[in-house]
Structures are given as structure tokens and as C-alpha cells.
Amino acid sequence: MKTLLIVYHSHTGGTRQMAMAAADGALAERNLRVELRHAPEAGSHDVLTADGFLFACPENLGSMAGLMKDFFDRHYYSALDQLNGRPYASLICAGSDGHGAARQIERIATGWRLKAIAEPLIVLTHAQTPETILAPKHLHADDLERCSHLGETMATGLALGIF
Numbered sequence: 594m595k596t597l598l599i600v601y602h603s604h605t606g607g608t609r610q611m612a613m614a615a616a617d618g619a620l621a622e623r624n625l626r627v628e629l630r631h632a633p634e635a636g637s638h639d640v641l642t643a644d645g646f647l648f649a650c651p652e653n654l655g656s657m658a659g660l661m662k663d664f665f666d667r668h669y670y671s672a673l674d675q676l677n678g679r680p681y682a683s684l685i686c687a688g689s690d691g692h693g694a695a696r697q698i699e700r701i702a703t704g705w706r707l708k709a710i711a712e713p714l715i716v717l718t719h720a721q722t723p724e725t726i727l728a729p730k731h732l733h734a735d736d737l738e739r740c741s742h743l744g745e746t747m748a749t750g751l752a753l754g755i756f
Contacts, residue, residue, distance in 0.1 A: 600664055601684075602633075602650050602660040608650055616744060620744075621745050648681065649683070652691050678707075681710070714740060716736045
């Protein structure tokens, strides 16, 4: 049975909601194991044994969240040349842009020689003040549905051997 690893970090709950929705969508595929890991808890074994990846994080100050970067820092070299060709997609929760974090994940995935199966899914919260940026997030149902659909697409593609 193949494994989809979803690695996420979330400060205010938005990215966690996205990762959970993607996991729920992926669980529709019965012939696949879905592993949901908070970035600080994801280990080398998780990375090396996964057949596909969803990386989910907030964008902070135009970059991926520090604990997500830490995940990649801890596992990059031990996984180098061992993940070639495996599929991935990314989920970004951002106040106004999200593309900086998406580009960082894309560059790391390129180094790991992963294959993107979708454009980065970016959910904008439009938080622009310190109060709204730091406030707990409650994402719209349509945004969470897009995340669920991406999880289901990844899971089905993995299970059928498309990716």
C-alpha cells in the first residue's frame, strides 16, 4: 500500500485546517495510507517511506514559516537522491500573496527531484493588521473544499500509479 505524507505547520490554525481538509479528501482513497505530520514531528523515516507529499505552511513575511523550513533543513540531505520522481503539491495560507513560500517549496522540491502534480494551492485570508494576522483563522468552506479535492486527487493518482 502506498503512503501519502502530509507535512504541515500552522501558527493560527489556517494551514492546519487546509492540511486536515487535504487529509480528509485523501482518505476517500481506501488503497492508500495517509500520514499527517506536524513539521517538527516528521521524521526521516516518514520522508523516505512516503510515495507522495503534500507540504502545507503559512507564508510569514514573504517566506515559508520557520518550522516548515526547519523540516526541510533537517531532512534535505538525508533524503537527497532518494525521492527522485515522487509527486508533491503544496498548500499555502497567506494574508495577501503566498507566492514567496510557494517558490521556496518549489526550489526545495526541485532539489529533491520531486514532480509537481498541481500548481500551489494558495488560500488568502486578507489579514493585513497585526491583530488580524495573529488572530485564529477560520477558512471558508470553498477554500477547504479545494484542499480536500487536492488531497483526493493526489491520493487517487498515487493509488492508480498515475503519479
